[in-house]
Amino acid sequence: MADGQKKNVLIVGGGAVGAIAALNLEVGGLASVTVVLRSNFNAVNEGGYTIESCDHGVLKSWKPSHVRNEVPDIEKENLPPYDYIILTTKNIPDVPPSISSLISPALTSLNKHTTLVLIQNGLNIEKPFLKSHPQTPVLSGVSLIGSAEIKPGVIVQDDRDRLLIGAFHNPQLEPAIGSQKAKEFVEIYGKGGKTECLFESDVLTSRWRKLVYNACLNPICAITGLDTGRIRLADGGLEGLVRPAMREIVEAARKVGVELVDEVVDFMIGVDPLELYLAPSMLADVRKGNFIEYENLLGEPLREGKAVGVAMPTLQVLYNIAKAIQWRTKEERGLIKIPPKKNAMTN
Amino acid sequence: MADGQKKNVLIVGGGAVGAIAALNLEVGGLASVTVVLRSNFNAVNEGGYTIESCDHGVLKSWKPSHVRNEVPDIEKENLPPYDYIILTTKNIPDVPPSISSLISPALTSLNKHTTLVLIQNGLNIEKPFLKSHPQTPVLSGVSLIGSAEIKPGVIVQDDRDRLLIGAFHNPQLEPAIGSQKAKEFVEIYGKGGKTECLFESDVLTSRWRKLVYNACLNPICAITGLDTGRIRLADGGLEGLVRPAMREIVEAARKVGVELVDEVVDFMIGVDPLELYLAPSMLADVRKGNFIEYENLLGEPLREGKAVGVAMPTLQVLYNIAKAIQWRTKEERGLIKIPPKKNAMTN
Numbered sequence: 189m190a191d192g193q194k195k196n197v198l199i200v201g202g203g204a205v206g207a208i209a210a211l212n213l214e215v216g217g218l219a220s221v222t223v224v225l226r227s228n229f230n231a232v233n234e235g236g237y238t239i240e241s242c243d244h245g246v247l248k249s250w251k252p253s254h255v256r257n258e259v260p261d262i263e264k265e266n267l268p269p270y271d272y273i274i275l276t277t278k279n280i281p282d283v284p285p286s287i288s289s290l291i292s293p294a295l296t297s298l299n300k301h302t303t304l305v306l307i308q309n310g311l312n313i314e315k316p317f318l319k320s321h322p323q324t325p326v327l328s329g330v331s332l333i334g335s336a337e338i339k340p341g342v343i344v345q346d347d348r349d350r351l352l353i354g355a356f357h358n359p360q361l362e363p364a365i366g367s368q369k370a371k372e373f374v375e376i377y378g379k380g381g382k383t384e385c386l387f388e389s390d391v392l393t394s395r396w397r398k399l400v401y402n403a404c405l406n407p408i409c410a411i412t413g414l415d416t417g418r419i420r421l422a423d424g425g426l427e428g429l430v431r432p433a434m435r436e437i438v439e440a441a442r443k444v445g446v447e448l449v450d451e452v453v454d455f456m457i458g459v460d461p462l463e464l465y466l467a468p469s470m471l472a473d474v475r476k477g478n479f480i481e482y483e484n485l486l487g488e489p490l491r492e493g494k495a496v497g498v499a500m501p502t503l504q505v506l507y508n509i510a511k512a513i514q515w516r517t518k519e520e521r522g523l524i525k526i527p528p529k530k531n532a533m534t535n
Numbered sequence: 536m537a538d539g540q541k542k543n544v545l546i547v548g549g550g551a552v553g554a555i556a557a558l559n560l561e562v563g564g565l566a567s568v569t570v571v572l573r574s575n576f577n578a579v580n581e582g583g584y585t586i587e588s589c590d591h592g593v594l595k596s597w598k599p600s601h602v603r604n605e606v607p608d609i610e611k612e613n614l615p616p617y618d619y620i621i622l623t624t625k626n627i628p629d630v631p632p633s634i635s636s637l638i639s640p641a642l643t644s645l646n647k648h649t650t651l652v653l654i655q656n657g658l659n660i661e662k663p664f665l666k667s668h669p670q671t672p673v674l675s676g677v678s679l680i681g682s683a684e685i686k687p688g689v690i691v692q693d694d695r696d697r698l699l700i701g702a703f704h705n706p707q708l709e710p711a712i713g714s715q716k717a718k719e720f721v722e723i724y725g726k727g728g729k730t731e732c733l734f735e736s737d738v739l740t741s742r743w744r745k746l747v748y749n750a751c752l753n754p755i756c757a758i759t760g761l762d763t764g765r766i767r768l769a770d771g772g773l774e775g776l777v778r779p780a781m782r783e784i785v786e787a788a789r790k791v792g793v794e795l796v797d798e799v800v801d802f803m804i805g806v807d808p809l810e811l812y813l814a815p816s817m818l819a820d821v822r823k824g825n826f827i828e829y830e831n832l833l834g835e836p837l838r839e840g841k842a843v844g845v846a847m848p849t850l851q852v853l854y855n856i857a858k859a860i861q862w863r864t865k866e867e868r869g870l871i872k873i874p875p876k877k878n879a880m881t882n
Contacts, residue, residue, distance in 0.1 A: 411758060412859040421873055422862035428855030463877040501848035508775030509856075512759040515769035526768055530810040 194220040195376055198270045198294055199252075200259060201277035202228065204335040205307060207237055207343045209276060209351075209377075210252040211244060216379030219272075222254035229257040231341035241345040243382040261293035269301040270294060272373060274329070279308045280479045281316070282514065283523075288320040297321055303369040307331050307351070309402050310484025311395060311492060314356035325366045326356045327373060328391035330398055349383040354391035396441040397448055401456040401468075402485045404433035407506045410470035410480060411513070417465035420457065430457060433502040440493025440500065470510075479517055482510035541567040542723055545617045545641055546599075547606060548624035549575065551682040552654060554584055554690045556623060556698075556724075557599040558591060563726030566619075569601040576604040578688035588682075588692040590729040608640035617641060619720060621652040621676070626660055627826045629861065630870075635667040642668060650716040654678050654698070656749050657831025658742060658839060661703035672713045673703045674720060675738035677745055696730040701738035743788040744795055748803040748815075749832045751780035754853045757817035757827060758860070764812040767804065777804060780849040787840025787847065817857075826864055829857035 197213055199206045202223040213219040225232055236249035260267055273295055279287060295302050300323050306313050307329030314326045334347025353374050355366025371387050378385040388394060408429045409419055419425040434453045441448050460466045470480045490503045518524045544560055546553050549570040560566040572579055583596035607614055620642055626634060642649050647670050653660050654676035661673045681694025700721050702713025718734050725732040735741060755776045756766055766772040781800045788795050807813045817827045837850045865871045 412856055413863055414859060418863070418866065418873065419859065421871075422859045422866075424855035424858030424862070428858065429852070461877070463874050465876050502852055505776070505849055505852035508771035509759055511771030511775065512761060512766065512769045515771070516760055516765070519765065519769075524768075526765065527810050529812050530808070 194218060195271040196268065197221045197272045197274065197376075198224065198260070199274045199276060200224045200291060201226075201275060202232065202252075202255070203276065204337045204343055204345075205331055205333060206274070206276035207239065207337070208241065208243075208333060208335055208345055208349055209274060209307065211237075211239065211241075211247070211250065212349065212377055212380055212383050212385075214252055215244070215382060216376060218376040218379050220254075221252040222256060222260070222270075223252045224256050224259050226257065228337065228340035229255065231339075233257075235341065238342045239345070240343070242347065243345065243349055259291055259294050263296065264293075269299050271301070272303050272305055272376075274305040274307060276307045278479070278481055279306075279310065279313055279484050280481055281483050283479050283518070286316060288316045292320070295321060295324065297323075299324065303327060303373070305329050305353070305373060306356075308484070309395075309398060310481065311399065311488035313484050314358075318356075318358060318360075322358075322360045325361060325369045326358065327366070327370050328352075328354050328356050328395065330391075330394040332398075351377060351383065351385045352388050352391075352394045353377070353385060354388040354394075356391060392444075393446050393448075396437070396444075396446045396489070397452060399441075399485065399489050400434050400437050400448065400452050401459065403437050403489050403503065404430055404506075405456065406468045406470045407480075407482060407486050407510050408433065409468050410474045411506065411509050413471070413474075415465045415467045415471065416460040417462040420462055426457065429502065433506065436493065436498065436500045436503050437489060440489055440496070440498045443496040443498050444492055474513065477517060477520065480510060480514060482507070482514060486510055541565060542618040543615065544568045544619045544621065544723075545571065545607070546621045546623060547571045547638060548573075548622060549579065549599075549602070550623065551684045551690055551692075552678055552680060553621070553623035554586065554684070555588065555590075555680060555682055555692055555696050556621060556654065558584075558586065558588075558594070558597065559696065559724055559727055559730050559732075561599055562591070562729060563723060565723040565726050567601075568599040569603060569607070569617075570599045571603050571606050573604070575684065575687035576602065578686075580604070582688065585689045586692070587690070589694065590692060590696055606638055606641050610640075610643065616646050616648040618648070619650050619652055619723075621654060623654045625826070625828055626653075626655045626657065626831050627828055628663070628830050630826050630865070633663060635663045639667070642671065646671065650674060650720070652676050652700070652720060653703075655831070656742075656745060657828065658746065658835035660831050661705075665703075665705060665707075669705075669707045672708060672716045673705065674713065674717050675699075675701050675703050675742065677738075677741040679745075698724060698730065698732045699735050699738075699741045700724070700732060701735040701741075703738060739791075740793050740795075743784070743791075743793045743836070744799060746788075746832065746836050747781050747784050747795065747799050748806065750784050750836050750850065751777055751853075752803065753815045753817045754827075754829060754833050754857050755780065756815050757821045758853065758856050760818070760821075762812045762814045762818065763807040764809040767809055773804065776849065780853065783840065783845065783847045783850050784836060787836055787843070787845045790843040790845050791839055821860065824864060824867065827857060827861060829854070829861060833857055 197219045202225040210221045236251040239247040303325045305327040330352040332350040335345040355370045374387045438448050473480045493500045544566045549572040557568045583598040586594040650672045652674040677699040679697040682692040702717045721732050721734045785795050820827045840847045
């Protein structure tokens with residue numbers, strides 16, 4: 189296939205997930221990939237990626253077709269529209285700029301050519317795009333990869349890349365359009381044969397299922413400072429926090445029509461081997477002083493569950509604590525100003 | 536009054552509260568005080584206390600009658616029994632040794648002379664002594680002092696010492712015995728005229744009232760990492776966490792027969808001036824990697840409230856998080872052993 193026939197793909201976010209997505213797409217030969225990088229731009233632009241991967245082996249100085257340090261402005265640069273724009277960044281809607289404004293230079297609101305692929309966690313992540321880009325098909329990507337960027341441009345992938353792709357419901361588009369784009373994307377992504385990329389017609393099930401981990405273990409570990417191994421050993425951890433929270437998610441999912449089996453609770457508790465003592469993303473973020481993805485992972489399922497009458501006492505408290513922790517990070521970073529401190533003795 | 540007629544008082548714990556208690560008692564002239572110190576023993580034994588106090592002014596190199604680095608064994612040392620033993624240490628029943636075993640060398644179980652005074656927070660703190668020392672009157676001390684030990688032996692007291700004293704109910708003693716001891720203690724403690732020490736016949740009311748702060752703001756600040764000023768400013772802080780928790784305490788108190796006015800919630804929210812950004816004790820302890828007093832401050836009122844049928848969803852989650860944080864500190868200090876870490880790539 190000549191380069192001109194390849195699909196033109198933009199990946200925004202070239203960290204642990206985005207780099208492996210770029211590699212899969214390029215290896216398959218059906219896509220030419222541009223990756224937009226931020227913190228690791230200099231490292232990757234100069235020396236390429238170093239990738240140690242259970243799917244792909246060891247690669248040194250690997251580069252996708254193009255790397256950039258900002259989202260291209262396709263009108264100003266007179267570029268053709270992308271076939272697919274894949275988002276693999278963190279999704280933190282409570283901290284500006286919004287993701288939809290971030291990608292808008294590459295996706296004008298009139299653009300009917302491009303399909304958006306959100307390889308991000310949580311619920312209702314498509315909603316901002318249904319408003320800002322109502323004519324754009326938006327695909328759901330649920331990634332089950334185990335991958336980490338151990339330093340800028342150095343990726344260690346120690347668990348297989350499995351990706352579930354389907355179309356988010358868009359009331360303004362024919363359902364067939366999204367499904368067709370999803371199936372095409374599955375073909376392009378899976379072509380290299382190194383990965384397991386599956387089409388799913390019902391994207392909500394895999395999203396709610398992953399929330400059993402992400403709305404529960406993830407914030408509980410972040411708040412207690414314990415990794416997924418230690419939280420299983422700690423007093424009050426499993427029976428006091430993790431199981432009650434997970435049962436609330438299973439119950440909320442059922443009430444919105446997503447049937448999860450009860451065994452999913454034990455499965456998610458054990459999904460990280462205890463003795464690896466893995467820090468889930470929110471704990472890693474809190475330790476680094478980064479913002480946490482608590483709104484889509486915790487706030488949205490909480491709101492969905494409460495809207496259908498499910499009591500969610502554990503998630504409610506976890507949510508408000510996560511919100512206060514996010515406020516703390518905003519204040520530490522100077523995004524929020526507070527009244528100056530007074531001295532007790534001179535009061 | 537000759538020294539021989541003075542009451543013989545032992546204070547266990549000579550930090551911010553214990554040092555001012557010792558000073559008050561000695562200033563009044565009706566007590567001869569022995570203070571048992573641990574972390575600050577060398578500083579105080581060599582140079583005495585430096586005290587900057589809104590009640591007493593500035594004192595340099597001040598010493599109580601005696602200082603010791605461990606609880607005296609009155610039988611071995613052939614000492615007369617103490618009239619009062621005052622406990623001003625932290626109370627952490629989930630970490631050995633227990634306080635009752637700590638003081639037992641100075642208070643044999645057959646001793647009918649000594650009265651115990653617990654200037655400590657929380658509920659049911661007298662219970663272990665009703666078992667270990669059933670014949671000993673136990674007094675409740677609720678301290679409303681503002682005082683801190685800024686370095687070993689250096690005490691800054693920036694808010695007046697107000698102390699509420701009453702007798703805990705002991706089913707094996709005549710009620711009059713406890714009340715009489717409480718009134719005597721109030722006289723001795725208040726004699727110096729620098730403090731406000733009041734007798735109260737109902738000790739549960741002041742304990743539950745203080746829990747509106749201590750079971751709520753204290754763990755919420757410790758868990759979110761926010762001080763009492765910032766928690767009032769933070770998203771989700773007051774309405775999401777502090778007020779719901781405080782209302783649960785007020786409701787539990789009512790159900791056990793302690794009527795608190797609704798205004799106590801706003802009073803406790805505002806009791807620390809916002810712009811001082813004060814860290815309550817549990818937050819200070821978490822920051823220092825110390826154990827937290829979560830069982831008596833949070834666990835006991837939670838259990839009491841649940842036992843009388845009060846729904847306590849906020850306190851329940853806060854309690855289990857506090858428990859997990861305590862486990863983390865135990866593990867960090869080597870009190871708990873966990874399976875060794877495995878390496879993901881060699882699994």
